[in-house]
Amino acid sequence: MKRILFVSPWMWVDGKGSGMPSVYNTLRGYVKNGYEVDFVVGTNKLNDITMMDGITVHEVEIDGIRKDQVFDKNFSYFGVKWNLKERILNKLRWNKSISKYVKSLDTSYDIIYSITPMSAIAMSGIRARLHVWRFMGVNLTETSRSIYQYIFKFPIELLEFKALSNLSKSIKPKIIITDDDTNGDELVKNLKFSYSGFYFKRNGVEDFFDKDEKEGINNKVIFISTCRLVGWKRVDRIIRFSSELKRHIQNFEVHLVGDGLERENLEKLACELGVTDVVKFVGAVKRPELKYYLNNADFYLCFLDYGQLGNSLYEAMSTGIVPVVYNTGKVSSYFSDEAILVNDYKEAVDKINGLNNETIRSLKNKARNKIRKEHGTWEGRIDDEVKFVEND
Numbered sequence: 192m193k194r195i196l197f198v199s200p201w202m203w204v205d206g207k208g209s210g211m212p213s214v215y216n217t218l219r220g221y222v223k224n225g226y227e228v229d230f231v232v233g234t235n236k237l238n239d240i241t242m243m244d245g246i247t248v249h250e251v252e253i254d255g256i257r258k259d260q261v262f263d264k265n266f267s268y269f270g271v272k273w274n275l276k277e278r279i280l281n282k283l284r285w286n287k288s289i290s291k292y293v294k295s296l297d298t299s300y301d302i303i304y305s306i307t308p309m310s311a312i313a314m315s316g317i318r319a320r321l322h323v324w325r326f327m328g329v330n331l332t333e334t335s336r337s338i339y340q341y342i343f344k345f346p347i348e349l350l351e352f353k354a355l356s357n358l359s360k361s362i363k364p365k366i367i368i369t370d371d372d373t374n375g376d377e378l379v380k381n382l383k384f385s386y387s388g389f390y391f392k393r394n395g396v397e398d399f400f401d402k403d404e405k406e407g408i409n410n411k412v413i414f415i416s417t418c419r420l421v422g423w424k425r426v427d428r429i430i431r432f433s434s435e436l437k438r439h440i441q442n443f444e445v446h447l448v449g450d451g452l453e454r455e456n457l458e459k460l461a462c463e464l465g466v467t468d469v470v471k472f473v474g475a476v477k478r479p480e481l482k483y484y485l486n487n488a489d490f491y492l493c494f495l496d497y498g499q500l501g502n503s504l505y506e507a508m509s510t511g512i513v514p515v516v517y518n519t520g521k522v523s524s525y526f527s528d529e530a531i532l533v534n535d536y537k538e539a540v541d542k543i544n545g546l547n548n549e550t551i552r553s554l555k556n557k558a559r560n561k562i563r564k565e566h567g568t569w570e571g572r573i574d575d576e577v578k579f580v581e582n583d
Contacts (some may be wrong), residue, residue: 195221197230198293198314199306200285212502212569213327213369213394214306220573229300238539251292253447274572278347284312293317302580307385308351315358321387323580326353328373328498344487356382356539363387365580369394372500372520382390386500395572396505396562399482401420415488415512417481418516419501420451427453427460428494431506434464440545443469445492448484451474485510489551493517500525505566513551515539529557 197218201211222228222245231249234566243347268519292312305311305320329352344562345527365388368375376391414433418424424445433445447470452474455535457537461470473484493499493516508514516522523532531554533539547555 192227193225193302194298194300195226195228195302195304195560196293196298197221197304197306198289198317199230199232199444200309201232209561212397216395216569217325217573217576218243220570221577222246223570224574225578229296230300231289231293231456232254233285239397249296251288251290253281255287258363260581275346282309282347285309287571289313290316307384308348308355311364312351312358315362321580322497324368325363325367326375327369328371329368329375329378352378352382354519356384359385364413366390367579370500371498372525373498374520378535388579388582390576392572392575393500393566394501394502394505395569396509397569398562398564399485399506400559401482401486410549412440412489412490413488414443414445414492414515415448415484415507416446416506417448420447420453420457421448422453423492424484425496425497426457428536429492430461430464430466432458432492432539433466433470435537435540436543437466437469445470446473446484447489448472448473448476448481457505468521481506484509485512487552488512489555491516492537492539494534495519499508505562508558509562512554513554514558515543529554529561 199214215273218228218230222243228246229249231248231251233253262292280447286309288311293314294317300319302321302323302492303314304323304325305314305315306325306327308324308326314322327518329348359575364386366379366384366386367390368379370376370391372394376389378385379389414429415428415491416429418426429445436443445466458472461467461472485507487508487509489512491504491512492512493504493514495517497520499519500515504514508529514526516530516532518532518534526532531539531542533542
């Protein structure tokens with residue numbers, strides 16, 4: 192049987208078979224395609240990972256990182272509190288611990304599949320017939336301009352990708368990047384990566400539509416966001432949107448589904464802006480519960496600076512929700528007339544106020560139909576990837 196080793200710095204799990212679909216659907220897809228799968232995940236909070244059928248999970252405790260410390264702590268948009276030294280030290284500790292553990296396995300693998308640049312760097316010294324580098328998206332957007340503009344905005348990410356570009360010359364990996372509006376294809380081209388194959392496609396979509404779930408919530412207009420509460424997701428904009436919208440209408444709620452490092456700051460912001468009555472912090476939920484929230488919402492809010500075209504947006508559209516999306520990157524080329532595209536949250540308020548019921552129903556139908564016609568399933572997406580990986 193073919194053996195593959197997956198390495199990742201994280202996996203968010205709400206229960207068996209749920210969490211981060213890009214990770215667990217990939218793992219299960221390789222099992223389905225006849226692979227013996229090992230999954231090494233570095234964490235300082237052991238027992239976070241749910242075992243999955245056909246997958247051997249190795250949770251590796253990272254030396255030097257406290258149990259009460261969140262590994263991927265980055266910075267806060269409420270003051271831009273960089274702790275660059277801590278981030279660099281944690282990445283070095285992670286690299287050392289993971290490399291040491293994989294070498295101790297004393298097992299040969301046909302494929303080493305590194306999820307994120309950090310994993311690829313950690314595995315660069317481990318021998319395998321083939322290395323696969325999987326990036327969900329990239330932070331260094333708009334790389335048609337000088338990449339050095341990102342030294343101050345994303346210094347660690349820039350250094351990681353520059354290091355991987357150099358390593359790629361000898362490793363010749365197969366590179367897989369999600370086409371999610373972050374221009375990963377341009378990054379690989381402009382940093383002059385070498386590779387034996389390049390795969391750049393959208394993810395599959397899990398269809399969350401369920402007409403039996405659609406019951407309405409107190410006859411209110413429901414806005415929803417489903418993402419981790421971390422700085423770069425810009426949930427603060429959604430709270431400011433709620434404050435602006437409240438000046439025009441009262442019969443609405445905003446459901447923030449997800450949890451993360453910024454929750455306390457975001458709750459304070461909601462309190463300061465006087466929107467605690469309409470903004471509901473739902474927290475992290477399991478997939479069946481997520482289906483309920485999506486099917487009972489009217490508008491999906493996605494106000495990121497980059498990476499709008501991801502799993503969360505597609506899942507929401509599958510249920511027939513009106514997408515309200517910041518018009519960045521490739522967003523305008525993806526949508527035609529199935530979404531409300533805006534440049535800021537105040538414009539979102541203006542456009543939503545101008546909608547009538549007929550237009551809203553039309554947008555909902557168009558959003559769902561787009562997903563049904565243009566996106567495949569996760570199973571099909573991973574089957575296609577496996578063929579790419581196995582094709583010499």
